[in-house]
Amino acid sequence: METLKVSGSEPLDKFFAPSNWGDTRAKLRFKAQDKWANKSTLRAHLSRITKINELATELLDQGFMSDDGADWEYLTALEKIRQKIADRKIKSWSELERKANGQKSSYVGHLFSKKRKYLPNYSKRIEQRLEQLCVFLELDWGIMRPMLIKDGARRPVSKKLKPSGFSYYLKFENWPPTLQQSVNDIERFHMRMTPGQLPDGTPKLRNKKSQWKIRESDGKCSSKGSFHNLLGSFFGFCVLPSDKKVSEKLVLARLKTTLVKWQEEDFDQYVSWMTGEGRNAAELSISLLFDFDLIERWLQWLANRNGGIAETQPGYCLSLSGLTNPKTGAISQSYEIACQVMGFPPLSGPILRTEENELFQKRIREWSDFCGRASAEFRSLQHSFSSSKVKKKKRVSSRHSKILEIKDPLVPVQTMIERLHRSEPRHLDKNSQSWMVWARNMTLLELTVSNPIRADNLHCLNFCEDGSGRLRKTGDVFQIYLEKHEVKNPHKEKDYGYLGIVSPSASSWLNFYIQSVRPHWPTGISMDERLFLTDSGNKLSNIDLWKIFVTVSRLYLPEYSELNPHVYRHIVATSWLKNHPDDFVTVSLILGDRIETVMKDYAHLASSDGFSRYHKLLENWRGRTPPTMGGK
Incomplete structure (x- = not known):
């Protein structure tokens, strides 16, 4: 098959190289505005993807997509929107915004711009403008759904009905x-009324600004x-x-x-x-x-x-x-x-x-x-x-029910890490930025599987030679040490918040990253401040960590929903409990959480798990067969 090109100089294999670290949809949507195609007009932004179906077929052959997956829906929707805009000879986002919504700003364009890789949560303003955009382009609202829902912008059902006139409130x-x-x-x-009193009986002083106002509700009080x-x-x-x-x-x-x-x-x-x-x-x-x-x-x-x-x-x-x-x-x-x-x-x-x-x-x-x-x-x-x-986190867990319901949820994660390991850019120099990003992501995943700490603690890890950092080394083995105020649910009887030994596999990757990768990172930030950095060399934030994990899972585990850093805690807990029933103590030690919290939030066990264990006990009993119906 002939190598398809997105622009005049970038072949598809380089366009989708692991060094880009972007998911399929994000590449097709945002790569057109990279340094080799940096133009601001709408036509230049979208005309780069002229062979959308051919690109999708190529991605299917490479295993990045499935025939019935949301990626295919996204590509189809993007092509329809691009064609509708091209038919009307609209040249810029601001022109589209002005004709569709009567606005001078390019608000709709910002939703699809390079700076915003994930659409924000729904709001009434976004909903109305996107509806007007669909009406203006004569598109069905279903065209937008695969673009919005897949990017984590699904709304509660009751809020979804408000723009459609299904409000039931009695004014x-x-x-x-x-x-x-x-x-x-x-x-x-x-x-x-007085505002009450303190626990010691001292009356509280009412703030005049917080008093209820005697007037009809105008939305300001x-x-x-x-x-x-x-x-x-x-x-x-x-x-x-x-x-x-x-x-x-x-x-x-x-x-x-x-x-x-x-x-x-x-x-x-x-x-x-x-x-x-x-x-x-x-x-x-x-x-x-x-x-x-x-x-x-x-x-x-x-x-x-x-x-x-x-x-x-x-x-x-x-x-x-x-x-x-x-x-x-x-x-x-x-x-x-x-x-x-x-x-x-x-x-x-x-x-x-x-x-x-x-x-x-x-x-x-x-x-x-x-x-x-x-x-x-x-x-x-x-x-x-x-x-x-x-809690909303229950809704987050339901999105990952497919991977949590299988026999061992850690198996797909190991498959994803193995795919990432095979994608090492061996043709690049070991000091190149793309190769160092690959090594960083491998180290992050190995460490997360070994010690599934919270994302707030993971992105703040630092390493000091004197052993005073959050990541400490004893011989060839690393340990993660967190103070009591740094964890969410610390054990009251312990002097520290979390103390976890890193597995030998993750320790080898950490040792390799600290000695051979991190010193060559082009930045002035030392490992005493922050161990893991962004691609550009800045301190890794919680959002940056989330993007790395979601991008890697979308690219190397497309069979399941994207996995953010917190989902790994649920995967590790469920995998251990399915292989070691009722061992909540071990899960509590691994996660650094209370046993009650593990039983309430992390034990994603179905009733079939209990029946399968119980039926194995019944197999020891003598079986009883029903009588045949052919005799007298």
Whole structure:
């Protein structure tokens, strides 16, 4: 096959050499603006990739891509966008931005520029501009999805629906007058109320700037805005239609008006996300907050709408628990709200007679006891949702479920390191930058597999000849020593934070890197300050370390999702537990973490792992076969 060229002077094999350390998509997207093709116009930026399908076929032959992988989707999407832009004879990103969005800046161009190799997290501004770009170019929104999702920009489901008109919030102006009055009373109480006291009994001094402001929520007062956000979500769920047929009509009407073309197979999900309690908005009141079954259905509905992730629910429960606190809660101090909830008669005037005062005090005690039980119930709901899928790192682990579910997750990692080892640029001089980058990456991977410490500790490693650094040498073996304040979960009974012996294989690579590679790195930074450096010789940061690991895994392990430095901790822990069941102590020592944390966050064991071990025990029993059906 003839060697394809990306430019007039760069052949494909050099373009995809390991020294570039860029993943397939990043190369095709950003290499066109390197020093040998440094032009700012859009046409010059994209016309370098004139044979996108031929390049993809070549990459398939080299094993960098799969037929049904996201890389192929990305190349196809990029070619379609390039062709649409070329048909309109647009010469620059700023011109495209101006015609598509009516903006003078080149904001969309920055998303695909060389300086940003990974798209940022979703925001409403980015979403709107990309939608307008798709509409302007007459492209389906699905064209953008393989470009955005693969770069770690997947949003929670509930946020994804907002640009499409699927917002369910009930705004303050649509609340009934009685509900508005109750909410205003709660806000005024917060302004008058003292902020509490310190543990020793000393009253706190309220900062005037932090007081709630008595005005309608205009988006500028964060305290009042967050309170309205809670109530708007709850009452919005209450007024959503309970009949699914009505919800189907509502979803169909909104799908017709949206700019984005969503997949038809997701229609049933939209219907469930827009199905609520079916209550009349005029009948809403603050007393609904004490319907705990309704509150629990609302919180669970939020979790289902957000892909099974509970993020805002614990905070909502804590807010409601504080509002109903029998001593300091705004709701528990309001007799008007007590009348709505408990059915007490309203006060017609001042209490003069003794019997009326006693009856009033009795009602206050009943209301206070009721609010105390309600506050405890909200606390219980908060704990139940906090123990579910709350943390975002659970979502990160789910992206790597494919590699964590196999029999030994370390096997693909060893395969990736072996592929990287075979890609050594032997034709280059040992003092060349590309060869030293390869040696650095090999050392980093070997060290991470041997000692899967956190990325915050890995990129800060230093080596001192007097043995005072975080990386220390004793004979031919290295050790990693971290102080107690440098680790996340140190053991209280130990004087240090982490002390780990490096494996012989990783020690040999460290010894080779320190003696033969690091002294030739073109920089003025000594190993006493930082052991590992960037390609340009600067101190390695957490982000730089993340890019190195993700790039290497995308290039040399395309069968799985990209592996960032923290995933190696999960891989090592799961691999050891699958080969040594119930040995959580060893995993705790390897990771430098508590046993409870290992059991909670790092033990990615499926029920099949337990059944396979249990069934081996049953094999020792005498087997019983069922009778045949052919006889009498």
